[in-house]
Amino acid sequence: MVGIGVIGYGYWGPNLVRNFYDVPGVQVHWVCDLRTERLARLRLRYPAVEITDDFNQILNDPRVDAVAIATPVSTHFKLAMQALRAGKSVFVEKPITATTQQAERLIEEADRRGLVVAVDHTFIHTGAVKKLRDIIQKDLGEIYYYDSVRVNLGLFQHDVSVMWDLAVHDLSIMDYVLGARPRAVSATGMAHVAGQPENIAYLNLHFDCKLMAHVHVNWLAPVKVRRTLIGGSNKMVVYDDLEPSEKIKVYDRGITLDPMAPKASERKKQMRIGYRAGDMFAPQLDVSEALGSELSEFVACVESGTQPTADGAAGLRVVRILEAATKSMASHGAVVELPKDLVPA
Amino acid sequence: MVGIGVIGYGYWGPNLVRNFYDVPGVQVHWVCDLRTERLARLRLRYPAVEITDDFNQILNDPRVDAVAIATPVSTHFKLAMQALRAGKSVFVEKPITATTQQAERLIEEADRRGLVVAVDHTFIHTGAVKKLRDIIQKDLGEIYYYDSVRVNLGLFQHDVSVMWDLAVHDLSIMDYVLGARPRAVSATGMAHVAGQPENIAYLNLHFDCKLMAHVHVNWLAPVKVRRTLIGGSNKMVVYDDLEPSEKIKVYDRGITLDPMAPKASERKKQMRIGYRAGDMFAPQLDVSEALGSELSEFVACVESGTQPTADGAAGLRVVRILEAATKSMASHGAVVELPKDLVPA
Amino acid sequence: MVGIGVIGYGYWGPNLVRNFYDVPGVQVHWVCDLRTERLARLRLRYPAVEITDDFNQILNDPRVDAVAIATPVSTHFKLAMQALRAGKSVFVEKPITATTQQAERLIEEADRRGLVVAVDHTFIHTGAVKKLRDIIQKDLGEIYYYDSVRVNLGLFQHDVSVMWDLAVHDLSIMDYVLGARPRAVSATGMAHVAGQPENIAYLNLHFDCKLMAHVHVNWLAPVKVRRTLIGGSNKMVVYDDLEPSEKIKVYDRGITLDPMAPKASERKKQMRIGYRAGDMFAPQLDVSEALGSELSEFVACVESGTQPTADGAAGLRVVRILEAATKSMASHGAVVELPKDLVPA
């Protein structure tokens, strides 16, 4: 039996509790929140769960093996570090921390203590993204570009920009599905509401290969869009997360290069570019809830001491890019180099 | 009667001939092309039109008042300048020239001779873009962003990048619908086929106001997308050119700012951001063919000596941005300032 | 405080319990089901609710004012009648009963005892259908047709045909939004699986006016469709329940009739039919959960003794059509007259 405490019962906390309830061998002992009206609501639904507004009560409970932290980003580090020091493994909402340094310290602490640090990169546990990874690795050939649009009329966050709120999803997906790691990043954005963080942003990820990645995030769009285009030398993919069932479409399309006819090549010495437009294929996807399988994996890691798919290092890689992109945005899109990744992929 | 010569009978030339035929008071006297098989095809359909592979024949014909130039971009300047010097007004395919200097010289030459220089910014003559301009000017309030995606599996051009081929449309539309002119531009792109120009590019236009504009163009996309999102302080627009009839949708959506409740404001000193989600409205659009009304306007200008909507100065403004964006792309996205526009808007 | 018992905890029962929990002034005392594994699941989530497999325990509990019945259709009548006789008001899943006679007896019994009979016509409590009713009554003019397609790869029901499972929704919506009542019905359908009820069906509703209604339901469709087209003399509507936000679109389109020019009319003596293609408008819709407001209304009716929007008479009208359509289907689409509706609308 793995004992769990959930910290934060706002937007995401109820989903954590509900899904932990369905993982066999798990017991949710505690939920902590500072807002008593939130806890009252919880009590009605889950009377067996103890509630508190004092995080230390959870840390002091020896039945608790791990805590799940679903609080504002600025508090992730402090809470997770306290938990690790109390000997608890941690499952932290994305982004894992507000700075790379914080993420590095969490990884180090967990490593020293033999505890698990997991980051909630939910999307990589969806059937769609798992299939996307397979297709990218097997069918697409050399990857040319990865282009994501993730926009909607969204809840403004007061403490983080749209980049830390939305682009974090794209960065965690890319971290999982692309073999390559970006070398540098540049970003532009704007805050249209005085005193608020940026509500629109464009990120460019630069790689040491032919790959180019771009992300558009926007809290002020009239319509919701969740569409990623991925082009490879062999095939191309559209991943549209709003499609009810055909979220992944694989197109057998691309270009072909043929030497031009002799006469023409004498004049231009160039290749003729042809087009290949073949069939489209939409694989059936696993539709089980991502958060459920993610929490099952986390619990298994806590029991066995192994590392989850989205471990602290994955969280760190994503925060590195967000931090560099924030720096680039402040300097009008200047290219900011990323540190060579020392954590083995 | 206005006499016309058409130069270039490749992809666009036949559309010019067909549409000039339908403008009252116009006679197409000549079509010039170097490819005899093209001219043979023309002869079958329009036996009354004289054909030639010698441009000078047209320039020497006193019945010809104006020439329409639909040849590769690199030849626009030379052909248009010759025509102006022969006393003919010119209608030039987009982009008007390959450099800003060339465009400036054409404008100057036409000005001196009292001739018309028009650039074929076809989209600004569509019902959709005319309506878009109205809505932006009347309903949207302060414009926050203009975001366009124009991608497809497209014909690679050997002589120009995807930016000069596709983004030119977005730049001409913005030049027409937005009151503001960009102050600077930055762009990134990549050529995935060795020896070919860039086939994917992202442009950022920077303005002296809260407006941010972004364009994504791509010749290697698996699907065709032609979608522009425009956000304003009052309303927002989606302009999707692939929608059969509802190309323009106006959303009564946005954010509202309210002072927070006293207690909260003591703690945070901030405004509460609310959301407004109201009705959507798709105006009925004029569906007449854009090229037809564009050529009618050009012919009327030739007759009266007035300036067309897309005059040489409009063509110049677009080429300036393309030239600066090309420079930015070569320096990995560095911000390139645009010259202050001396031509009155 | 209104005390509730829920009968049946299969597909819909959990939604009833969850929504009753959110209605102020309601207490769910009991849930009854014959499947103990179902009840075990309930106990985990709602430990305060008593569970039983004996319906009589609920009927004998004086704290229970009303029961909600979410069991197979064939059991609705017996259970509802027992409940009424025990002095409990009833909220019954759609369709209200398996026969018109059963529905009539329930209405009569409830009437005699001053109890409430409500039928769960959930859709009429959605923001979309409420708006649809407004638009039909105010804007459309004379209604010409109502055409609904409701198909998907669906769960086969063993006891009822696709008509009783899916068309019941369309009939309940029509009952609510159209002023007119059908005069007769005809239907065709087919059972493709031996020993199973019909999995595809087409219904025609005949009215005493220019209105024509048609419903296509199908459990074996490759894609999910929920689209209704409604044409009126002034405007037309598309109601697409799968659209995330623009479920209702109102089109200012139609035909115009002009007397033809004298010369033509001499020859043909007819009107010229013209077309009107105007703006489209998608109203913002109330997005609160339909079942919640439906149950609130039911509880208020139980307290005050008033009738709900979907009362027993509404349930009876829908079953009458289903019964007649079943008869028509058995006779290859013969037109079956409906009884004149004696219950005032």
Add this chain to the structure above:
Amino acid sequence: MVGIGVIGYGYWGPNLVRNFYDVPGVQVHWVCDLRTERLARLRLRYPAVEITDDFNQILNDPRVDAVAIATPVSTHFKLAMQALRAGKSVFVEKPITATTQQAERLIEEADRRGLVVAVDHTFIHTGAVKKLRDIIQKDLGEIYYYDSVRVNLGLFQHDVSVMWDLAVHDLSIMDYVLGARPRAVSATGMAHVAGQPENIAYLNLHFDCKLMAHVHVNWLAPVKVRRTLIGGSNKMVVYDDLEPSEKIKVYDRGITLDPMAPKASERKKQMRIGYRAGDMFAPQLDVSEALGSELSEFVACVESGTQPTADGAAGLRVVRILEAATKSMASHGAVVELPKDLVPA
């Protein structure tokens, strides 16, 4: 060289002339129309074509081998019969004639004279419908249903109902892609404009097998829909003619039948119905213009004396159904038996 005369230069005639021009070995000698302004327009574009308002001039011209008839339906028989009697093969707009008797007489006359009668069932020459036929014959298994929706805000025809105008397309496609022939038909419809033919209609085709076919046609719909759903025992198809490139989607979906577990089967003696939801596949389609390949085939048949895919018999089969459906519509949807088809399929 095959000589052609085109009769009728209204909506479709110009398409015939343009496409005949592109068939090698064909010369369009004549175009006939009673409206001189139509012919004036033709003369401008095709000065080599002779124009006339006297059909007999064409019949008397020995250079003319075949005539294409694109006039109102009511005139098809008379014109086609005259042409056959003058020794010309005929290509007739759909529907081939206004009555089955007329179609039979044309077939008989052509047969006696060794001439070709073709009907313009354009859709069966599209890449989409050709692929649909392949898929139906190879992949779908037993066909369960064929359901087509073909609606739009359309041009009212004064002389024929929406069924003869639009459903004729569906009937010609079914005639081509389905192996089976209908046994009977029933139809309902309504004329909402006084003095005009029916503008909305629903057809049911009855077969001697598990197949059920249904067609909804409507001239008064707010949006354009061209969607056909086809379900088979192995796979299912969506054919959406408005999709720009993925017109045909094949779904590996359906039901599975498993004997129920012993205990359950004792109680219910029934099969458990399961669902199969697999991949979707959209084949690349031939995008050449259907009318071009159709006219090429017709010309080849005229030269060789062979029969086209859509011969007089195909035209007759479609008119038989239209005639029976019209009869059914007049008797409120009564089932009308079709004659056993004596022409071998």
